[in-house]
Amino acid sequence: GDSVTQMEGPVTLSEEAFLTINCTYTATGYPSLFWYVQYPGEGLQLLLKATKADDKGSNKGFEATYRKETTSFHLEKGSVQVSDSAVYFCALSDPNFGNEKLTFGTGTRLTIIP
Amino acid sequence: NAGVTQTPKFRILKIGQSMTLQCTQDMNHNYMYWYRQDPGMGLKLIYYSVGAGITDKGEVPNGYNVSRSTTEDFPLRLELAAPSQTSVYFCASSYLPRTYNSPLHFGNGTRLTVT
Numbered sequence: 001g002d003s004v005t006q007m008e009g010p011v012t013l014s015e016e017a018f019l020t021i022n023c024t025y026t027a028t029g030y031p032s033l034f035w036y037v038q039y040p041g042e043g044l045q046l047l048l049k050a051t052k053a054d055d056k057g058s059n060k061g062f063e064a065t066y067r068k069e070t071t072s073f074h075l076e077k078g079s080v081q082v083s084d085s086a087v088y089f090c091a092l093s094d095p096n097f098g099n100e101k102l103t104f105g106t107g108t109r110l111t112i113i114p
Numbered sequence: 115n116a117g118v119t120q121t122p123k124f125r126i127l128k129i130g131q132s133m134t135l136q137c138t139q140d141m142n143h144n145y146m147y148w149y150r151q152d153p154g155m156g157l158k159l160i161y162y163s164v165g166a167g168i169t170d171k172g173e174v175p176n177g178y179n180v181s182r183s184t185t186e187d188f189p190l191r192l193e194l195a196a197p198s199q200t201s202v203y204f205c206a207s208s209y210l211p212r213t214y215n216s217p218l219h220f221g222n223g224t225r226l227t228v229t
Contacts, residue, residue, distance in 0.1 A: 004156065032215045034215075034217075036218075041222065042222055043118065043204055043206075043219075043220030043221050043222045043223055044157075044204065044206075044218070044220040045217075045219075045220065046217035046218065049215060049217075051215055089156065089157070091156075093212050093215060101159050101172060101173065101212070102157075102159070102212065102218070103156070104156035104157040105156050106154055106155055106156050107156065
């Protein structure tokens with residue numbers, strides 16, 4: 001079945017550091033890929049998405065490129081801020097599934113130190 | 115605009131008790147979902163609904179029931195609480211079905227402990 005594997009956390013970085021959170025996936029079809037973010041005390045919200053190979057999703061300075069050859073969708077940001085501290089979830093949506101399921105990774109907790 | 119509202123935020127139940135987790139959305143979304151998030155695990159889909167009067171099972175439906183009498187409300191019922199149901203529960207909604215890659219709008223979650 002479908003699965004998403006995320007980089008183990010927690011991740012702690014200094015402000016203005018470069019961020020990479022790795023995400024790889026297994027799917028039978030041609031999934032769409034997502035990054036969701038959960039700020040403290042809040043529900044998840046969509047950060048960015050990509051729906052086909054080589055698409056790049058971007059939002060709030062974050063980017064991720066859909067790499068079919070490496071089945072990856074790594075999240076990157078050039079210069080992180082304290083306000084980026086949150087839990088980040090990679091997820092996929094496989095059109096071959098017969099129901100409304102999104103498959104989520106386990107989440108990566110990111111803490112940015114001033 | 116409130117979005118997706120879940121109540122309560124926290125609850126402690128004894129084994130065998132029952133309770134209903136409430137979820138309401140004011141965005142007129144047809145699609146609604148219940149997920150659970152266990153420590154160190156991704157979110158798992160419990161039940162979902164594609165419109166009023168229509169519900170279907172997700173990955174982990176055992177021990178839960180849902181109903182969808184209105185577009186706005188999608189309550190989740192635990193009939194006989196068990197320690198394995200200790201988790202954080204998220205309700206979500208979307209405007210279009212998953213196949214259109216419509217983003218999910220999540221509530222802030224309910225943290226449930228069963229002892």
